[in-house]
Amino acid sequence: MSDRIYEKFEPLKNAKLVLGYLTSMVDAKYDNLPYWLVLPHKKPAEAAHCRVDDAELVGSWYEAIDAVRKMLKTEEGAVVQQSFYRHVLKSWGEHGLRFHEQYPWTHTNHSSFHEMGYILPALNRMLENNPEDKEAEKRASDLIRGMRNLVIERKVRTFWSGDYEEKEPIYQFPNDVYLKDGGFDLTRHTGRGEQAIRNAVMLHALVRRYEIANDEIAIDLAGGIANYLLGPSHYFNYKMEFFGHVHSAGWVASGLARLGRVTRNERYIKAGKGIYDYIRSISSSFGWVPEYAQWHPLNEEHCETCCIKDMIECANELILAGYEEYWNDMTLFARNQLVENQVKVSSYVVTDNTLPDSNGITYRDMDKRMLGGFTGGSLVNSISLSKFRSIAGCCVGMAPVALEIVWNRSVEYNNGMVIVNMPIDRETEQAAVTMDYPDRGYISVTPAQECDVAIRVYKWMGKDIRGKINGMDYTPVIEGNLAVFRNVAAGRKVELEHSIETAVVKETVRGEEYSVWWRGCDVIDIFPRGEHLRLYQRELNKPEYHPSAEDVQYTGAANYGPTQQAQNKK
Structure with missing residues (x-):
């Protein structure tokens, strides 16, 4: 039995779980084609193919499996990743667009620009892995040039008072769907609406393509799409608020922030920040983000894990743009709702291994294969099994990207300094980092060579921060939000400690009030508790605790949010 009291945030465990999903929720008959649709509430449970499996999913799952394999430093999953690679590099058509194979479960063969926002990042990652990959380079180059040729360029504004030449490129796609046989048919559409924002989710990948290949067409297309979105589309108001799909808007926000950094255009960065801040205002402090x-x-909204990934990715872009306050969001979102949205229990699933897989449906070992998947719609305190997309293929593709961002940025080395940005157990070439949250406020860093060590400090750590080097008291220098330990010899242990209590914070999420039980940066419980798959059961080896009014007393809430009330459990 573990001596720990609370569950610890361990991203490698989440990565291992989702790797199991990515390698098993596939169809060997079709070269490991993914299953998007998983229905755990059916009796028996099943997974079924649909068109999206060979559209966005082969791209996003390539990114996902590459991300977690790099985190885990494992060869496991290499065969399946190569299958995803093959899928992405086939089924291309005119204008460089990717379509899909004609499967028994597909209908009209088409390409959507929203889906290219999943395909282009996969191609970028292929080229990051192997810059000499001529096939991936050709597909990426042709896709960008094909899309550039398909946009409408708005050059003149014709108004009642006259004609005015546009001073910057403005690009708009004529439709959100392009038929393999027929091209743009304006009598057809995806029906999703919001074409301006959904067609723009490729923005981040376009900027990344420019960075990888110095592709001027990519950065031109990114700028024209951004200008249309922030101008004539009228999608956002002056406060960057919007009506509609949070995943698309959040993804675009990260692209705008990256575009602004690369082009040194503050306008784009501020727009990305404004969109992020609006989404943040309707989300919870621990990462529940409405769809x-x-x-x-x-109060009818659910949290799509894709949206959490967007917020983490955008927070990272804003940090890189100089807004260091977003480290807190990245930390809280990742170690709370992101990993809570992963399915870790399947004892409730009815599995029938006597049924043969047929007609694009699989029943085999569903209770085992669904472990590690991510939900497409959680409530604040539970995952509802009866909801469509209780497990969603799109979210399985996005969540690992967020995990990798957090993992890579948690511990960095820069100019002779090890910097611990987020409390995560991790060993790098330069240092070994361990932490003991949420049991106690403790981080240790053991450098492999003489260097400075810096640990990022947060408001939730309080003011009673204590330092040691090799067991001896040491007062670190506070530089901004970093506690700096100077000239630490190789092999000497740096320790940072602070007091930690269980703070109960009343927070309105999804239009309802919850009592959120925090220990430092981790949520350990939520009341009222949810049904079906209850979330935040983070107290280990303990009977359920139901708090009463006598158990808590009110204190300030400065460390958790300006509009919330906090309580301390004695």
Whole structure:
């Protein structure tokens, strides 16, 4: 039995779980084609193919499996990753667009620009892995040039008062769908609406393509799409608020921030920040992000894991742009709702291994294969099994990207300094880092060579921060939000400690009030508790605890949010 009291945030365990999903929720008959649709509530449970499996999913799952394999430093999954690679590099058509194979479960063969936002990042990653990959280079180059040739370029603004030449490129796609046989048919559409934002999710990947290959067409296309979105589309108001799909808007926000950094255009960075801040205002402090903004009543919303990935990715871009306050969001979102949205229990699933896989449906070992998947729609305190997309293929493709960002940025080495940005157990070439959250406020860093060591400090650590080097008291120098330990010899242990209590914070999420139980940066429980797959069961080896009014007393809430009230459990 573990001596720990609370569950620890260990991203490698989450990576290992989702790697199992990515390598098993595939169809060997079709070269490991993924299953998007998983239905754990059916009796028996099943997974079924649909068109999206060979559209966005082969791209996003290539990114996902590459991300977690790099985190884990493993050869496991290499065969399946190569299958995803092959899928991405086939089924291309005119204008460099990727379509899909004609499977029994597909209908009209088409390409959508939203889906190219998943395909282009996969091609970018292929080229990051192997810059000499001529096939991936050709597909990426042709795709960008094909899309550039398909846009409408708005050159003149014709108004009642006259004609005015546009001073910057403005690009708009004529439709959101392009038929393999027929091209743009304006009598057809995806029906999703919001073409301006959904067609723009490729923005981040376009900028990355420019960085990888110095592709001027890519950065031109990115700028024209951004200008249309921030101008004539009228999608955002002056506060960067919007009505609609949060995943698309959040993804675009990260692209705008990156575009602004690369082109040194502050306008784009501020736009990305404004979109992020609006989404943040309708999300929880621990990372519950609604799927839509102002589309349904808020109390009908669910949290799509894709949206959490977007917030983490955008927070990272904003940090790189100089807004260091977003380290807190990245930390809280990743170690709370992101990993809570992963399915870790399947004892409730009815599995029938006597049924043969047929007609694009599989029943085999569903209770085992679904472990590690991510939900497409969680409530604040539970995952509802009866909801469509209780497990979603798109989220399985996105969540690992967020995990990798957090993993890579948690511990960095820069100019002779090891910097611990987030409390995560991790060993790099330069240092070994361990932490003991949420049991106690403790981080240790043991450098492999003489260097400075810096540990990022947060408001939730409080003011009673204590330092040691090799067991001896040491007062670190506070530089901005970093506690700096100077000239630490190789093999000497740096320790940072602070007091930690269980703070109960009342927070309104999804239009309802919850009592959120925090220990430092980790949520350990939420009341009221949820049904089906209950979230935040993080107290180990303990009977369920139901708090009463006598168990808590009110204190300030400065460390958790300006509009919330906090309590301390004695």
